[in-house]
Amino acid sequence: MVDGLTEFFGETAEVNEGHYLISYGSFKRFDVYTGEKGKTLVVDSESDMSIFDRFSEDEANEIVLDTNRRFRQYLEYVTGFNTKERKKNAEKAAKKA
Numbered sequence: 001m002v003d004g005l006t007e008f009f010g011e012t013a014e015v016n017e018g019h020y021l022i023s024y025g026s027f028k029r030f031d032v033y034t035g036e037k038g039k040t041l042v043v044d045s046e047s048d049m050s051i052f053d054r055f056s057e058d059e060a061n062e063i064v065l066d067t068n069r070r071f072r073q074y075l076e077y078v079t080g081f082n083t084k085e086r087k088k089n090a091e092k093a094a095k096k097a
Helices: 002-009 057-079 083-096
Strands: 014-016 019-024 027-034 041-047
Touching: 002 019, 002 027, 002 057, 027 057, 041 057, 057 083
Parallel strands: none
Antiparallel strands: 014 019, 019 027, 027 041
C-alpha cells in the first residue's frame, strides 16, 4: 500500500497512527489506511483548489488529469481491480448493506 504511493506519486508518505498521508498535484491531502479487520482500503482526500489560482487554466486542468490518472493507477495497484471491477464490487457491497 505505502510503496504504491511512492511508485505512482513519487512521494514518501507521512505515517500517523496507521494512516499514510501525502500531498500531490491536485490533492491537498491524500490519506490511505486499512479499514476494520484489515480487509478494506479507505481513501480520504481533499482537493487543492488553489492550483486554479496558481496556474493557468490549461496547466491546472493538466495537473488534475495527471493526479486522477495516478490515483486510478494506484487504486488498481493496491486492490488488484480495475475501475470497472471496483464499481461492480462496490455495487454488490451496497446491495448487501
